Amino acid sequence: MVRPHWVASVVVSLLVSVSSVGALAFTQSREYNVHYVKVSLATTATMCAASLSVFLLLIGEQSDSAVYIFSVGAFSLCILVLMITYALVPMPLYIVVAICFSYSIVFEILSAVLIPTLTATVVAVRALLQLCVHLVGLHTRVMTEIGMRNTFFKVGQSLMVRRDLEVEKQLKEKMIHSVMPPKVADWLMATTTEEDDDSATPLEQRKPSTSPRPSQMIFRPFNMHRIENVSILFADIVGFTKMSSNKSAEQLVGLLNDLFGRFDYLCAKLGCEKISTLGDCYYCVSGCPEPRPDHARCCVEMGLGMIRAIGEFDEDTDESVNMRVGVHTGTVLCGIVGTKRFKFDVWSNDVSYANKMESTGKPGRVHISEVTHGFLVDHYHMEEGLPDLNRKTYFIRGRKVAQQMSSRHSWPHTIGSAETGKTIDTRKISCPSNQPGDIEEEEVAPMLPPAHRHSSLSTLNSSRKDSGIRSRQSSMQDTLLDMPTPLYAQRASGYCSSYTSVADTGRSSGSSLRGYSIFVDPALMLNESLSRLRHLRKQSDLQMIRCIQQDACTTDYFIRPPVNPVTLFFHDEQMERNYRHRLHHRDLAPTMASASFTTYFDIFVALGFYLAIMFACFVLFDTPLSWLLFCLFATCTHLCIFMLCIREILATRGHWVADCLAQIYRYCTEWYPWHVVGLVLVSLPIGSIFSNFTCAGVLSTPERTNAFCYVVFVSLLHFSNFTQLNFWLRSMLATCAGVVLALLVGLPACPCPLKDPARNVTQPMVISEHGVELPGVSFHRDSYSCNQSAIYEIVLHVVLNTVLVWLLNREFEISYRLSFHGSAMAARDEQRIQAMKNQADWLLHNIIPRHVAEQLKNTSKYSENHRDAGIIFASIVNFHEMYDESYEGGKEFLRVLNELVGDFDELLSKPVFRNVTKIKTIGSTFMAASGLNPKLRRENPHPFTHLYELMDFALTMQQVIENFNQNLLEFNFVIRIGYCYGDVTAGVIGTTKLYYDIWGDAVNIASRMDSYGVPGRIQVPEHCLQVLQEMYVFEPRGSMYIKGKDNMNVHLLVRKKDKVLYRILPSTHRTSLPATAAAEDKEKTPAAAQEPLEEQQQQQQQQPQESTSVSCEKEEEEVPL
Incomplete structure (x- = not known):
């Protein structure tokens, strides 16, 4: 057998x-x-x-x-x-x-x-033990599934955040490059990331520079380089004032954006670096900050290309404007001055001379200096111009080698049709190549029919509804959103989404995903809305799966987790400390994967398991005193822990006030106390079994011996519970329990009876239990307890069960640690990307004001009229007296200017000047405005609060100058300020270089008030007195000639009136609310009161706007150093 x-x-x-x-x-x-x-x-x-x-x-x-x-x-x-x-x-x-x-x-x-x-009893107990096995198995399975899925999700989330981090990094670089070259951007990025690892705080949130600085930080961070052999180009639009006199805000910004977009394209193609736009003046350099030998030719070709581009612009828009271009070559200082609304700029006497070359030039011609002429060799036909200060000048008549310059670069440009409202491709703007000898002709689209040209300008709104920055996507946007990976295209966020979120799909708001919107239209049916949301969630899951599949390191992450293969401790000591410290911390959003849920689940399973084992022991065996005492201790322990958990659960829901139990719970869930508590709880079932062991009660019959083995084998599985405990401790306890079982069964602790060899039968023997003789309890050598082969099989099954427990404990802890590690990595990456986004926002708001950026997120455009906006130009009139290029090329003098402008910038952070916005710095001239934020204007207690704040800001600038002069040796700066208020147009223009600026007749007048002002004084035109004289005292200066305005009556500020607060002045002139504020207040006004507002707005629209630009003559006076 x-x-x-x-x-x-x-x-x-x-x-x-x-x-x-x-x-x-x-x-x-x-x-x-x-x-x-x-x-x-x-x-x-x-x-x-x-x-x-x-x-x-x-x-x-x-x-x-x-x-x-x-x-x-x-x-x-x-x-x-x-x-x-x-x-x-x-x-x-x-x-x-x-x-x-x-x-x-x-x-x-x-x-x-x-x-x-x-027997029936044993069958019932076995069924109960089977349920215990299923309880432990289900607990194991559920927690394993939760851990694996949570780890998968966290790793996928971490990878997606990491991808986003890469996108944000590229976005940040692109944003910085939109205001400065890469070489300067590298310095700024290094400066802004010094504190990223610690606080990730943007520069504007760091300690103000007015606070006491360390001895090694006497000055603010300053980056300025002196570069020789740099060609500078200034170009002014001739006839722009006439062209803009009858244009609306959106049309004006659209025209500038269109024209400057063409120039930006030329800059990128011809190796030039755009510096800035000053009203209708455009200037750029070549050979800076990266030197190049053909810098002069690049600028000349840039000038010729601009003349050709504006000619094609005239054809497209039926305008008659022209370009006056001046080029000079010399030495420049390039870098950044200021801490707010900064930009890359160049300074030097050669820059001033290049500006003069433009102002003395001719429309449609490129005017170059003698120095530039020397770099051009024989590439162009030239004619001499009028000499300037004994310097020869030349006009470019044409190229000598036409076939080498016949290469044309083109890009698409669209305008609208009045009749159809559709977008029509017009000719592509062409420009000469920056590589001589290249001969290639790109495709040219058909021109707009003549019948449409006369009406094209009036229909710019139909084809270029986003006439601000949306007329052509910026290079930073194209770089990020046109990446080949769909993940990048759908997850480009932050600043990128504010411009391109859903414009390509025809939507106006709602999403940072390109190609579809997460905005659910209220008009849609509920089922359709839910279906769309489910589809978006499915798309997000597919993106995460694709991201994990594409990452080659993910497989290694699961196969070779970042833990020690023996101890299972993290390789990173800081990660191990965080794991131990945050093991039981309450999660903000409790889930089944949270540590608190795992703890509660383990405790409840342990309680149910213990009750089942205790019941089995009570049914199968006798109840000695040791077992009763142990059960009392174990039951009290479980109840105490259970009550602590219930109290904590109720406390999280606000049903239990904090008390001493909370402190006990927090102490018990610390790393080492929790191990003590956990090991006690995990050992209680096996302890209750062994406390019930007696020779008479367990080994008296094979059935009881088998039952004892049943409950011990099942109890060994309980050591796989409490996955938060170290697997070595749990596994070692399981091994000890198995060894104890083998010793109790295998060793002769309970003696076997003597055998009669003759008859091969066993003599009954009496066993004493606790001093009491128990007759009739006999052991047969053929029985289970005294059979050596049976003992071997018991040991074999103990080993198998123990090995299984070791395996499960190891895998569970690895899974749990991987889940924690994935969560920690995802949280760390989220913090890093949030820091990157904060920096991106900070950089964005240094290019564009915050309220403009917010509007761009919703409408993808910005051009707006502002009524009664205040403007100041503040010039350091004697800075050129200090500036001397013979000492370190003038770099240290610009450092002084950087400190002074930085002090001005710090004033903008004060709440009393919240209505004041810095526009830009022009050489040593500081330009600011007020009343450009409609939301703040509506919150002001007086309609002219922003005008008073701007005047107070100008007065404070004078105080800053006085304080600053105290730290200068043998030199005092003198500030001259021009003030004006009126209607202005604000907008964002540019493609590769986004630029926020304002235009209007009030801007020109403020500039003239500065140019024709008195050093050390604030000058205002006469019409400003009707608003300002309530707060300030003025003295008349008389009538004087102002260029472009003939004679004007001007006044000088004497002082501010005493004991007068503009916040409590009577609210007069309510009709002077900004148009934007009035339009928004209209929605809140009853229908009967809306008619006067509508009539007033119609009258305003019928009046032509005198929107002119800031002339480059202003910069001719103030930019020279």
Whole structure:
């Protein structure tokens, strides 16, 4: 009978081994990812069938000893199968639960039928123990699934955030490059990232420079370089004042954006670096900050290209404007001055001379200096111009080698049609190549029919509704959103989304995703809205999956986790400290993957498991005093821990006030106390079993011995609970429990009876238990407890169960640590990307005011009229007296200017000047305005609060100059300020270089008030007195000639009136509210009161606006150094 059993066992074992090896090999193929459920199902079915086939060994078996041994071994095998299926088989949870419960039912039925020694009590207890196994298995499976999915999500989220971080980094670089060259940008990025790792605070939020500085920080950060052989180009639009006199704000900004966009394109193609636009004046350099030998030719070609571009602009818009271009070559100082609304700029006497070359030039001609002429060799036909200060000048008549300059670069340009409202491609603007010898002709689109040209300007709004910065996408936007990876295209965010979010799909708001919007139209049906949201969520999940698939390091992350292979501690010591410190911290958004939920779940499972084991021991064995005392201790311990958990759960929902229990809970959940508490809880079931062990109570009958082994094997599984505990401690405790079981069963702690060799029978013997003789308790040598082969099998199953516990504990802790690591990495990357976004916002708001940027996010455009806006120009009139290029090329004098402008910039951070906005610095001239934020104007207590704040700002600038002069040796700066208020137009223009500026007749007058002002005084035109004389005292200066305005009556500020607060002045002149504010207030006004507002707005629209530009003559006076 033995041989067939062995043969069958070997055959079944071989079949199972072959199927397991085959399944393992199949997991390495690509087909496994498609059929993994089928493979897992087949493997599990084979394993279950093989384990159930052992019942065939009982057929015909007559030995009770063999049946007893089989009962324990089969039950242990059942536990192994169930735990392996729950913990390791990759199948859906419902399939796993169905298989495991079906397997348990079949197993217990076969056991009850084929094992006659099982009593009803034992069968019931075995069913209870089966439920305990399922409880531990389900807990293991659920927490494993949660951990794996959470880890997958966190790793995917971290990778997506990392990708976003790369996009944000590129975005940041592009944004910085929009106001300065890469060489200067590198310095600024290095400066702004010095504190990123610690505080990630933008520069404007750092310690003000007016606070005491360390001895090594006497001056603000300053970056200025002296570069020789640089060509400077100044170009002014001739006839722009006439052209802009009858244009609306949107048309004016659209025209400038269109024209300057063409110039920006030329700059990029011809190797020039755009510096800035000053009203209708455009200037750039070549050979700076990166030197190049053909700098002079680049600027000349730039000038010729600008003349050709403005000619084509005239054809497209039916205008008659021209360009006057001046070029000079020399030495410049290039860098950044100021801390707010800064930009890359150049300074030197040569820059001033280049400006003069433009002002003395001729429309449609490029006027060059003698120095520039020397760099051009024989490339151009020239004619001499009028000499200036004994310097020869020349006009470019044409190229000598026409075929080398015939190459033309072109780009698309669109305008609208009045009749159709459609966008029509007009001719592409052409420009000469910056590489002589290249001969290539790009495609030229058909020109707009003449019939449409006369009406094209009036219809710019229809084709260029985003006439601000949206007329042509900026280079930074194109670089980010046109990346080949869909992930980049759909997740480019921050500043990028504010310009391009949904414009390409025809939507006006709602999303940072290109190609679709997350905005749900209220008019849509509910089902359709939910369907769209589900689709967006699915798209996000697909992006994360694609991101993980594309990352080659993700596989290594799961195969070789960042932990020590022996201790499972993190390689990063800081990460290990954070893991121990934050192990039980309450999450802001509790989920099943949170540490607090895991803790509660572990404790509740431990309580249920302990109650089941205690009940099993009570039913199967006697109740000695040691067991009763242990159960009392264990029950009290569980109840205390359970109450702490209930109290914490209620406290999180606000149903329990803080008390001493909270302190106890926090202490118990610290790293080391929690290990003590956890190890106690995980050991209570096995402790209650061993406390119930007696020779008479356990080893008296085979049934009781088997039952004892049942509960011990099941209790060993409980050491896989509490995944937050160190796996070494739990596994070592499980090993100790297994060793104790083997010692209790295998060692002769309870003696076996003597055997009569003659009759081969066992003599009954009396055993004393606690001093009490128990007659009739006998042991047979053939019985289970005294059978050596049975002991060996017990030890074998103890080893198998213990190895399984070690394996599960190790995998669970790795999974839990990976989940924590993924969460920590995602949180760290989110902080980094948030810091990058903060820096991007800071940089953006140094280019464009905050309220303008917010409007751009919603409308993708910005051009706006502002009524009664205040403007000042403040010039340091004697800075050129200090400036001397013979000392370090003038660099140190610009450092002084940087400190002074920085002090002016700091005034803008004060709440009393919240209505004041810096526009720009022009050489040593500071330009600011007020009343450009409609929201702030509506919040002001008086309609002219912003005008008073601007005047107070001008007075404070004089005080800053006085304080600054105290630190200068043998030199005092003198400031001259011009003030005016009136209607202005604000807008954002440019393509590669975004630029916020204002235009209007009031801007010109303020500039003239400065140019024709008195040093040390503030000068205003006469019409400003009707508003300002309520707060300030003026003295008349008389009538004087102002260029472009003939004679004007001007006044000088004497002082501010005493004890007069503009915040409590009577609210007069309410009709002077800005047009934007009036339009928004109209929505809140009753219908009866809206008619006067509408009539007033119609009258305003009928009046032509005198929107002119800031002439370059202003810069001719103030830019020279």
